[in-house]
Amino acid sequence: MREIVFDTETTGLYATSGDRVTELGCVEIIDFIPTGRTWHAYVNPQRSTPKEVVEITGLTDAFLADKPLFSQIAEEFIDFVGDAGLVAHNAPFDRGFINMELERLGRPGYAEARFKDTARIARAKFPGSYVSLDALCKRFDISLESREKHGALIDAQLLAEVYLELSGGRTRALDLSGQGEAGPGEVVFPPQAVRPSPLNRAQTESERAAHAAFIEELGENALWKKLTIGQG
Structure with missing residues (x-):
């Protein structure tokens, strides 16, 4: 099962009020395991970014000024996603911004049914607990050393690890039944051949x-x- 774990950075919180995407990061996973394929782009939002947002993302107006417009990277993004499912933390937020950018170009947005929201999964699994990406990384002992600022690709890579843990953890990838019939995402250890002559006791x-x-x-x-x- 191919899925794309992704994250967006934006100029603000409201896709319907003029805020725009400034960064996109995508991580390909198959059966919950990252394949090593990623896609990343900074985007010129064609508007200024508030100081408080810059403090979180580190993406200044000067840095983004020479970056491509969303219209210039949209096709690459669409091609990378393909027909895969989409996984995001607080998915309605990311979906809203992606669809807003696509609709500006006259392209169809992504249906809600294609999205899995890891924040919603975590709230159901750990009711009453904090379910921010940072909190879940700490819960699952996932290192945050690489995360000085909020970055779309770094956050997508961290989220891919969190998603695996929310889906059953690394043990879900092991099938010790010896039957040789693993389901999706399982690793089978094939039966070993009988030793031609037994070892001495x-x-x-x-x-x-x-x-x-x-x-x-x-x-x-x-x-x-x-x-x-x-x-x-």
């Missing part, structure tokens, strides 16, 4: 007898008996 007869007596003390439901370990 390292235990003595008295050690094996003591072990057998110990297993008997565990009762009929002992896991050791079900796995037939130590028998024969």
Whole structure:
């Protein structure tokens, strides 16, 4: 399952009141695992950015002045996303800004059904707790060392790690059943070939007898008996 984890930086909070996108960062994941493919762009918003926003993002008017307009990077963004699902933290915010920029160009926006909101997932999973990206990184012991300012690509990379944890964590990628039939996002360890000649036993007869007596003390439901370990 291919999804794009993404984040936007903007000049303000209100896409419908003239605020614009200043940065986009995207991380491709397949079955919840980052593939290493990313896409990133700074965008000239064609308007000034308030001082309080610059303090958060570090993106000054002077820095953004020579960056491409959204119209110049829109096709690259659309091509990178393709038909993948979209994952964002507080997704209605990012969706609103992306769709606003696309609609300015006469392009169709992205349907709400394509989005997963990690903030909403986290609120359901941890009711009453803070669910900011910083708070979730701390909860899941994800390093924030690379994050001096809010940056779209850095935040998308952090969010990809958070999304994996919210979806079951790294253990969801392991299938220890030995059946060789993993679902999406699972890693199967294939059955090993039978050794042509058994290894010599390292235990003595008295050690094996003591072990057998110990297993008997565990009762009929002992896991050791079900796995037939130590028998024969």
